[in-house]
Amino acid sequence: MWSKTTTLFVVSLFSGAIIAQDNDELVNNLINLRGQVEDLQAELKILQAEHQNSMSYLNTRKSELEANRDRKELQIKQQQQDLSSLQEKIKDLGLGSEQMIPTVKALIEPLKTNLQYGIPFKKTERLSVIEEIERSLEGRKITSQNAINRLWAFLEDEMRISRENAIYSQTIDLNGESLLVDIAKLGSVMMYFKTRDDRYGKAVRNNSNWQFVLIDDTEQVQQIETLFDSLKKQIRQGYFTLPLDLTAQG
Incomplete structure (x- = not known):
């Protein structure tokens, strides 16, 4: 029979082997976890770079779209100013409707051009409004002043469309x-x-x-x-x- 001392020694050796095995397993797990962390960090860096590139592109496109919107609104405001100046000219100089027809028609042309090349939203309907004003003016069904008033209302609608x-x-x-x-x-x-x-x-x-x-x-x-x-x-x-x-x- 083994002595008590011998038994304790064997148990001690067995326990030591288990601890050594556990330590090896722990080290391997730590190595695997460190590798996973490094992989995740590398993946995170790639995702951050992609996100930064995407945000940079989106910010650029946002600026371009805002610039397009601002240009459109500036165009409309300029056309409104032209109409307002023409109204003042008629009032100050006492010009008759017949004399102002060529000037009014000259203002209509850029409006038609803007509609033709602008966003294709109900283009036919919007263009028909301008063309009907032009036909009525040419047929002397409305005066130059009436044409200007209707063009002004049309530009107000265009301003609303540009923001809506x-x-x-x-x-x-x-x-x-x-x-x-x-x-x-x-x-x-x-x-x-x-x-x-x-x-x-x-x-x-x-x-x-x-x-x-x-x-x-x-x-x-x-x-x-x-x-x-x-x-x-x-x-x-x-x-x-x-x-x-x-x-x-x-």
Whole structure:
């Protein structure tokens, strides 16, 4: 039989082996955890760099869109000033309606040009307002002063359009087919659409031409769907992630 001392010695050796094994296991676990931490830190750095690049791009696009909006509003204000100056000229010089027709028509032309190349929001309807004023003036159905008053009201509507975010119905040309769709209009710079069979897309400008393009990317479709839902709920301000350039803009 083993003595009590021998038994204690064997137990001590056995315990020491277990502790050594536990220590090795602990060291290996620590090494694995350190490797995982280093991998996560590397991944985090990549994500931070991607996030910084994305934010830089978004800030640049935000500045461009704000600049486009400001230019549009400045254009409208300048046209309003031109109309106001013409009204004063008529008043001060006592000029007759016939004499002022060429001057009024000269003011109409840049309005038509702006509509032709601007965002394709109800372009036909908006252009028809200008053309009807022009026809009435040429046919002597209205005076020059009346034409100026109507042009002023038109520019006030244009100013409202340039600031408004809302949903409308509009007929668009999509791949050669005329379709009635829902339009999500963001000021005078961006337009998205939703077809009646739940396809989504965007108005894209390539130089001076606009076209309506479908979007197939699932993530981008969800972004536009969120925009439509928010506008329907009267949420017209806030931050939205949206697909921007599909082709180069002029």
